[in-house]
Amino acid sequence: MAFVPAKPALYGETLASLTAALTAAGQPAFRARQILDWLYKKRVRTWDEMTNLPKDLRAWLDATYDLAPTAFVLDRQSGDETDKLLLELRDKSLIETVIIRAPMTGVGVDKSRKTICISTQVGCAMGCKFCASGLEGLKRNLTAGEIVHQLIQVCRQEDAHTPRARAELASFDNIVVMGMGEPLHNYDAIVRALTIVNAEWGLGFGARRITLSTSGLVPKILQLADEPLGIRLAISLHGATDAVREQIMPVNKRYPLAELLPAVKAFSEKHGRMVTLEFILIEEINDSLEQAEKLRDIARDLHAHVNLIPYNTVVGLPWKRPSLTRQERFADILRAADVSVTLRREKGHDIAAACGQLRLQTEKERNAGVPAAG
Ligand code: SF4
Structure with missing residues (x-):
């Protein structure tokens, strides 16, 4: 690849x-x-x-050398302040980079954040059942240069919002490696890219403001724990028991919770930082109160923050988002145990913002001979 x-x-x-x-x-x-x-x-x-x-x-x-490994194709802005940049690579592959400017609502706190979400692969091999990026499998890994260049493209787009001065990457609060692809499946390139992003001779972006999210490749989590990069870790958990997680995340068969959770704990202890557990709430799949209780126990044991994300509908997939009442009931079980929890507000739903959807839609339009529209 x-x-x-x-x-x-x-x-x-x-x-x-x-x-x-x-x-x-x-x-x-x-x-x-x-x-x-x-x-x-x-x-x-x-x-x-x-x-x-x-x-x-x-x-x-x-x-x-190549000075332009990615080319800007379109910027699709959502009414709720989420921008999706569609970028084309030299081999005509498409990737997505997302800018989220919206406020986040947490437990009793409201704060505005500007976050960049970058991709690490074209497609993805992990095949999570709820994800558009996994629908057509992995096409290829991104190179380190293609990963870094996404941030240059973001800065250039951001220039349009800062008319009097050039937009600096430092004006963003966070970079999350949560876009298309499993970053630890492209290990060498992502570690090299983040080294460049963090270095004083590179983009100079603080490692503590970078979060890498993985579906749970246990050996690579342990390898990452030994890297000098002080980045944060997020786990796409999405199921608090093997039975539920396996239904939606095939990776769980290879690395079940009994292996994954100790690896996460090892990372967390080594870096002394709170790990985040990402949990997409899907109606009648993982939104039961029993799942909430199991998730609460896992989060307490790991001293982890839990990020609850109501599911974004993906065309061609059967899952649905739970009602607001059900989302709140799920979150309340965690809150009652003093687990740090965020229930994310809907972002980017109207611009196909679920990971990988804009790319799939544009590729379909291309194949049908329809030009991409901004
Ligand atoms: S959720 Fe992440 S790891 Fe799973 S298929 Fe989608 S891009 Fe890959």
Whole structure:
């Protein structure tokens, strides 16, 4: 599933790897920082804008690297302040990057947050039954450069909302690795990409404000716990018993709760941070009071935060969102035990915002010869 582009993306290089490449090409090592400065601080679009580099070096960069691994296709804005950016890769694959500007309602607190949700694969192999991204399986992994470039595209789109100044990535509160794909199934690329996002020579975005969400690949969770990256972890749990989780998440057969939960605990203890348990509430699948009680027990044992997400309907899938009363009853069981819980308000429902839907819809339109519309 590895994609080998004609030229690697410059956005996938670290300071160390770019320095090594420059040195091997007979260029001075100090140029690496200058180049990365043009990329991340000045956010140039062309080699010619890198005016402090000699012409021969710019020509070498042009011959060696790709400066635009993703291309903007459309920005579909929802009335509730969610933007979905559809991006096209060099091989014409489509990915989604989402900006959420809406307030979040928690237990007695209201706060506004700007969050970016990035993708890590084209499609996904995990086959979660409620998810549009898993409908057609995995097409390929994203490269580290394609992952990083999504954030550059977000900043460029955001410029439209900040007329007097250029939008900085730091103006966002959080980055969540929760878009299309299972990030830990593309382990090396996501770790490299997040290293670049976090580095002072890269995008300089604080690791504590980055959350990676996994469906539960146990060995990779343990490997991630040993990385120097201090990012946060979220688990797509969606079932508080094996019987329920297995119905909707095939990964649970490979890594049942008896293996997953100790791995999450190990991560949490190593990093000293609260892990988040994501739980999509689906009517008559996982919204029973018994599931709420089991989830409460798991969350207490892990000292985890629980994020309850009322299900977004996906065309072609049979699941439904529980009533508001039922959502509240479920959340109340957790609250009564002092579990930290968020019941998410509906976001992006009207723009096919459930993970992967905009991409699927656009691909269908393309195949039918209908041009994409913003
Ligand atoms: S929910 Fe995440 S892991 Fe599951 S199929 Fe969708 S993208 Fe993949």
